[in-house]
Amino acid sequence: MQKREYKLVFTGPMGAGKTTAIRAVSEIETVATEVANNDREQCDKDTTTVAMDYGEVMLEGGSRLRLYGTPGQARFQYMWPILAKGAVGVIVLLDGRRDDAVATMRHYVSHFVEVVGEDHLVIAVGRMDEGASSLAAYNRCAAELGLSIPVVSADVRARDDVLMLLEILFSRVEMAQLAAATEEEV
């Protein structure tokens, strides 16, 4: 079997949990490019990622899934298309406590849908228990963009929640392919 390499991207603003999500599923010690956070206004945490996070999952036959986390700060936005190009999927992580979470979603989705397509996008909203209780505003945002994207709540500190996001992504791509194939037959 030919050894192949696939990539999966976790993206989102500072403090949304990208590093944590990658750590939850990576089989290797994750490579993080974290430095002291000088942008406390945007997010109150000690460190932030400046280049990217990196993890790996080995597949049967020697193939490998590379996990990338984009830097959260806006000034590193130029890296997004570089990291996302050819990715199996992109998972956008949001902080549900923030007032601008829906606007942030719009910003990220608008950029990444151009690179990977809507079937390869999943939106995960964290800290829902501390913020708004409903995902209605996020779903409305997706509808306004003319997209049908999964929007779910998730706590990426829990490995099961990260696996759920991956299952949603995998199922979504598979079912989109299946639906497209049957549509052609019809």
Place this chain on the structure above:
Amino acid sequence: MDRLFSQTAGRSPTLSLATPGLTPVDESLVKSLLHVFAGRTRVGWRHVSGADADVVLCIPGSPFAEQARHCESETGRPVCLVLGDVDARSADWSRTLHRPIRMREFLDALEAIAAEIEADAKGSGRSRAPAASDARPPAQTRSLVEILRELHHQDDTDARILRINVDAHQLLVHLPRGRCYSVDGFDDGALADLSSPYHQVSVEPASSTPLGEAGASEQWIALEALLWRMGLLGRGQSALGKNPAHARYRLTCWPDLGKIPSNITHVRLTALFSKRAMAIDEAADMLGVSPDAVRDFLRACGCCGILEVTQPMPVATTRERESRRHHGGGGLFDRLRAALGMGH
């Protein structure tokens, strides 16, 4: 009576009968008559508490009767039969049984309804099935599911707590958190019962109880999770009933899979039905799951208010459907699942 008491050959199908609001005496009489009729009628009959009824026997003018009549007019199910006094036949009710209940009249009514349901099933090419719909009873007789669904979709984030009285039960809904609490808990039996449309439901503001004060925080269940479970359990609540056999369904958005108790089949069905409109049998064939599993899923989506019904399409042949089936195993995503230890 000979015709009525002739034993039906082979195993007959069974219909369910609910008797909400009847006096204990009348209910006991109905149950005992059903027992007497067992094996001697066109179809089998069983008495149920109301959550999963094909036929409802109730008192005209009661909220149950109005609710059942509305559901029947919207979805064809349940069939409504009223129990009134001898001179109470009203033009409003097409099927009336007179009090005191007489065996012959009751039997004739059940046989007529069974024949009607049978004819209807033949006409539509399928048996009546429990289903999900957005049937909307009059505001004053809204079911608990409809009230909870409306609250779930409300954007209002004022710190408000509502008390919902469901017969003798009380639920608290914390609107800002979108969570619900019941001192009785939410086991499957309680939820199946609460999902019945035959309860008297009223809503009132409650005092400003902080989340958790009325019970441990884990006892407050997310509204969407509650609606989802009620949809899975409450087959009588909302029916796919009057939809044509090959109606196609589509999800308007994804349910919050982070909150609802979902499994991998639910994730795949969500992915499928959110991608394009599809008939139940078609989706079942594609994923290799039972049509009942698809119906349960759609009913849960209907309860959460994210299901829409579209026009039926010509049915694919079995061979065509087989060729469309999703064959797992060996693909990239199955290898990824295996590497990540994700069970199927």
